[in-house]
Amino acid sequence: MSDGPDPVMTRITAAIERSRGGDAPGAAAEFDALWADVGEDGDAFHRCVLAHYAADVQPDAAAELAWDLRALAAAAAITDERAQAFHSTLRVQGFYPSLHLNLAEDYRKLGDSARAREHLGLARQRLHHLDGAAAGYGDTIRTALDRIERALDEQPR
Numbered sequence: 001m002s003d004g005p006d007p008v009m010t011r012i013t014a015a016i017e018r019s020r021g022g023d024a025p026g027a028a029a030e031f032d033a034l035w036a037d038v039g040e041d042g043d044a045f046h047r048c049v050l051a052h053y054a055a056d057v058q059p060d061a062a063a064e065l066a067w068d069l070r071a072l073a074a075a076a077a078i079t080d081e082r083a084q085a086f087h088s089t090l091r092v093q094g095f096y097p098s099l100h101l102n103l104a105e106d107y108r109k110l111g112d113s114a115r116a117r118e119h120l121g122l123a124r125q126r127l128h129h130l131d132g133a134a135a136g137y138g139d140t141i142r143t144a145l146d147r148i149e150r151a152l153d154e155q156p157r
Contacts, residue, residue, distance in 0.1 A: 006086060008038060008046045016053050024057040031057065044077035045086060048095065055102060061109035068102045075099055093129040097141045100126070104148050113152055120149055 011034055019027035031054035038046050048071050055067035075095050083090035100123035107116035123145055130138035 008034070008043070009049070009086060012046070012050050012053065019053070019057045028054065028057040028059075043082075044074045045082050047071075048074035048078055052095075052099065052102070055106075061106055065103070065106040065110065068099070068106055072099045072103065091129065093126065096126040097123045097130055097138075097145075099123075101141055101144055101148070104145070108148055108152055108155075111155075113155060116148065116152055120145055120152075 011030070015027045015030035015034065018030060031050060034050050035047075035054070038050060040047075051067045051071035051074060055064045055071065058064040058067060075092060078092045078095075080090070080092055083092055083095075100119040104116045104119035104123060107113075107119060123141070127138065127142065130141060
């Protein structure tokens with residue numbers, strides 16, 4: 001996964017694997033510990049990736065939104081050079097469709113259709129940054145955006 005050793009990313013990856021293995025509470029605890037170590041002013045790449053995945057293991061939509069907002073804020077401080085220090089193919093602009101997708105889903109869950117649609121639009125505006133992404137990744141994001149849009153269309157007004 002990495003072009004070079006990065007102990008923080010190794011820990012983040014382990015927490016991601018723990019969540020994928022079904023231990024969301026354990027992964028959430030690991031993400032919390034990592035956040036305490038990295039800190040609010042720590043490396044923006046670490047903060048973005050950590051928050052992006054920590055959001056997925058939160059017990060409620062409000063907590064998920066808080067983590068996703070942290071991920072978006074951190075992304076604004078990442079340079080391509082920093083992202084590429086982890087993996088040579090990464091481009092920061094390619095993070096935004098997924099970050100906005102997650103925010104759209106958070107706001108949908110919380111019943112804020114206007115903000116959900118705003119983030120759907122922001123994600124769609126940046127989809128072209130996924131043109132060179134790994135096979136199928138762009139399609140996965142597009143499919144998820146369409147699913148959220150359909151869910152918003154079906155919500156009572």
